Amino acid sequence: MRSITKASIAALAAVTATTSFAFADGLSGDLKIFLDTSNPAPRETFETMIAEFQGMHPDLKIETTIIDREAYKTQIRNFLTANAPDVATWYAGNRMLPYVQPGLFEDVSDLWEGELGENLASTKAAMTIDGKQWGVPYSYYQWGVYYRADIYNELGLTEPKTFEEMKSNCQAVLDSGRKCYTIGTKFLWTAAGWFDYLNMRTNGYEFHMDLTAGRVAWTDDRVKQTFANWRELIDMGAFIDNHTAYSWQEAIPFMAKGEAAAYLMGNFAVDAIKDAGVTDDQLDFYQFPMIVEGVPMAEEAPTDTLHIPSNAKNKANAKAFLQYVASADVQTEINAKLGQLPVNNKSSVNADDKFVSQGFEMLNGAYALAQFFDRDAPAEMAKVGMEGFQEFMVRPDNLDAILTRLDAAAKRIYK
Amino acid sequence: MSMQADHSNRSWYKRNEIALTPWLFLIPGILMFLFYVILPVFQSFYISTLDWDGLGQGTSVGLENYRELWHDPAFYISLRNNLIWLALYLLAIPAGLFIALFLNQTVTGIRLYKSLFFFPFVISQVVVGLVFTWFYDPTFGLLNTFIGWFGFGPINVLGDPTYVTYGIIAAGLWPQTAYCMILYLTGLNAVDPEQIEAARLDGAKGWRMLWYVIIPQLKPATFIAFVVTVIGALRSFDLISIMTNGGPFGESRVLSFYMFEVALSEYGFRMGYGAAIAVVLFLIMLCFITYFLYSMYKEERGH
Amino acid sequence: MFPTPIEKSSRTWQLTYQSLLPVALVLWLLPLIAVALFSIKPAGDFSAGNYWNLPSQFAGFENYGRVFLESDMPRYLLNSVFITIPTVIGAVALSAMTGFALGIYRFKLNLAVFFLFVAGNFVPFQILMVPVRDLTLQMGLYNTKTGLVLFHIAFQTGFCTLFMRNFIRALPFELIEAARVEGIAEWRIFWYVVLPLMKPAIAALAVLIFTFIWNDYFWAVVLTQGVESQPVTAGITSFNAQYRAAYHLMSAGSIVAAIPPVAMFFLMQKHFIAGLTLGAVK
Secondary structure: OHHHHHHHHHHHHHHHHHOOOOOOOOOOEEEEEEEOOOOHHHHHHHHHHHHHHHHHOOOEEEEEEEOOHHHHHHHHHHHHHHOOOOEEEEEOHHHHHHHHOOOOEOOOHHHHOOHHHHHOHHHOHHHEEOOEEOOEEEEEOOEEEEEEHHHHHHOOOOOOOEHHHHHHHHHHHHHOOOEEEEOOOOOOHHHHHHHHHHHHHHHOHHHHHHHHOOOOOOOOHHHHHHHHHHHHHHHHOOEOOOHHHOOOOOOHHHHHOOOEEEEEEEOOHHHHHHHOOOOOOOEEEEOOOEOOOOOOOOEEOOEEEEEOEOOOOOHHHHHHHHHHHHOHHHHHHHHHHHOOEOOOOOOOOOOOOHHHHHHHHHHHOOOOEEOOHHHHOOHHHHHHHHHHHHHHHHOHHHHHHHHHHHHHHHHHHOO | OHHHHHHHHHHHHHHOHHHHHHHHHHHHHHHHHHHHHHHHHHHHHHHOOEEOOOOOOOEEOOOHHHHHHHOOHHHHHHHHHHHHHHHHHOOHHHHHHHHHHHHOOOOOOHHHHHHHHHHHHHOOHHHHHHHHHHHHOOOOOHHHHHHHHOOOOOOOHHHOOOOHHHHHHHHHHHHHHHHHHHHHHHHHHOOOHHHHHHHHHOOOOHHHHHHHHHHHHOHHHHHHHHHHHHHHHHHOOHHHHHHOOOOOOOOOOOHHHHHHHHHHOOOOOOHHHHHHHHHHHHHHHHHHHHHHHHHHHHHHHHO | OOOOOHHHOOHHHHHHHHHHHHHHHHHHHHHHHHHHHHHOOOHHHHHOOOOOOOOOOOOHHHHHHHHHHOOOHHHHHHHHHHHHHHHHHHHHHHHHHHHHHHHHOOOOOHHHHHHHHHHHHHOOOHHHHHHHHHHHHHOOOOOOHHHHHHHHHHHHHHHHHHHHHHHHHOOOHHHHHHHHHOOOOHHHHHHHHHHHHOHHHHHHHHHHHHHHHHOOOHHHHHHOOOOOOOOHHHHHHHHHHHOOOOHHHHHHHHHHHHHHHHHHHHHOHHHHHHHHOOOOOO
8 A cells, every 4th residue: 555655656746747737745725526436335445545645645635525426417517617626526428528518627638648648548539529638537347247157057057148148048047037137227327238238239339329429310220120139138028127116226136136137237336236245156247248240349338537627726736636546556446446447557457356357358359448328428318318218128119209209309419 | 954964864754654664674575585586587487588508698599498398298298297296186185184084083192193193294305205215115115015915016106107106196195185184173173163063953964064064164274275285286396306306217207397307407407498397387387376366365355 | 073072972983083093193104104113223134125024123323323423414414404594584584574564554565565475485486496596606605505595585585474464464453553652663663562472473484484494405406515515305315325225224314304393393383383374264
């Protein structure tokens, strides 16, 4: 721990020597940080990390506010305009756009110059709008299917490589009196994970990007094919009943109790699944299988980011903090605790964590990385779209009406 | 000279004291009220003609927001739910009357019973919403545990578009019924005992007594119960926000929630569109406000 | 008295009624009793699927202890106090004055002004949302308790004026005339004659407004965010999000949030009901 801190100080000092932030051996003044890391593990990780930063700058008055992750999404616009902190968490990709366009995020391109920029190069595109960078990433993570290995073993199943295997596995699970997948769609976005994967596997990454960017109509036959694949699973009864009533956390007990065998989720869920009583031996992970032969396998890998609001009062301190968080050692440390992947390519991945190392390998071999439906599509479209996905999961017969509605919304939103 | 002025000043005030005093007393209240309530109502009308994201300047788009509203399926779902709310929320009035009649006795401990029956009204709707969310939970909720004993269920009340609005209204009826109950309990206290005795001698009892003698005397209580229930139904927001967040797929939205979503949620910030929804809600309410004011006006005239 | 007093009915019905009362009460409060039960259960009961049986052990101290010591709930509670109390004082003070003006004096616009207050009070407050939020932002009061308090005072003045004015109307007008004959200044009449008579109305209104404001959620969400200014109704949702699916803690938190108005109600029951039911009898 001590050596990491020392190394970070050295790294910081090196950076400050080249840039013009005037501080000698410690920052002073205030630093107001808003975080959406409200789940127990991320909360603790950030609190520890901030405490270390505080230790390096004893004269700095740091004030941290941790806001519930779902509530944060509705509040960010408010506080960026009215009550801006100096640092705020957010997400990469198109999801920055509503705050970049009206000038609510500060341009931090200068942080991306030099070595740090090279180290973070893999996410540079996702952080860039209009040729400038608007924040720094601190973490990313894979999505995939987390499953109960003990149930698969009991039924003699193996990790599926194709959609056909996925369905036959599912049938075996159903025959054993369980559901194949747990999911909680109360807050909508979990359904988008399914859509993203089904669409990327059916029509490919480029098509998916065209769709979320409004270049393809929602009523396109290729989109319908994606939903047709989805429907096969729904008609089998693959998903748990009543998923509209649950949040993603509330869907976990079905898996913990063995009533459902698997969960398509981001890697952040591992912690919560284990907390619910699933042991490390019982839990395993596989990549979402291929659907159409020859479609290159792209993956979801949402990037979590830190930004400086344009209305921030202590931008110099904020930049120092961003540099600190982006540095190799700090990324190694926090991502080990988060169970996620560091963005900085000088950081090391926690090899003891089988999910993290598998995920890292999978993402390295990926054809391309998508952020996530609600980060790739504009906010309003994401909302309408995800409502449509949820409705489809409950009433698949409404598909035509849903797609017509999405198309009408898209025409208005992308104009 | 100055004393002269002083004197005439005072006498001017003195002369007009009766006319001036009410305005002096009214000014702070009126200013606050105009500033925060009356003017914003008109501002909302204006904002509803803008395309505005809440930052900087909006651009005027005339009636474009209303035109969009006209074609917006979510708007009609919200409107439909508002009407369902309005109709079913009024059940709080007979239900409150029923409980009031049940409790209008003088056995020992009845005061405590009355207070405890009133309890739900005092609790925040946020807590009521939470309590009922668990009550309806498809896995462990009391409701499904209960109907499970009879071999039914489980019903996913809050996750099923068919039931969700009714489920939330039922949660809302809980405190509202308590409110109506207390109104009627007070009303029953004031019912003229002589009239009851007279009616008894005429052979009236049970339902006939209730309908022809008691209910007419409870008219003031019924009027207030009606007013607060209608307002409560049209303002419903907290429960929806807590219990379903408008879902599943927007089926439990009402106008007030939809406007919040459009104007202030992450996916929204369309102030103009939100204001247009608010204006529609206001116009619906205006029918009732006119009726209430008219009733009160008649009353005032009667004095 | 209606319905027929129980003492005058048959013995069996008396007994039935007496036993029916507690049953009805338990049914009526069942959802609440469930939450109270949840709040004293240890976490293990929920993962073991023991939702509705008795707690395997009493964990009330632990659960409530965590609410008070390990969460932001105490701050939210304090915020609620600092929002509610000034609002009660402000709204009661303003409406005592407006009620006095409208209840005592006869002038041309009296009824018009009165109806303005009443109508404003009936307005669905969502129509105020966008402009009031913007106003508060421009005054630099967004996300402050002051901003919330000012709006609450203004909005509650509508209802309070209706209440106070009707109350003052019912006071004996001779007292005021007698005072005027004595040559007492009008503001002194307000202070020394009318105000003392208004005590019951002030008490009733104070309790009522306290409950309304304490339980407000909508404006708390629109005008504030974060732990430095949000009241407990909004705080409880972030508390719950932090402990989602930790039912024992969510229950304990909800009960803590609900207690102040409940306590207020039981302590001031007479005033509370007098306030709520004003106008329910003629």
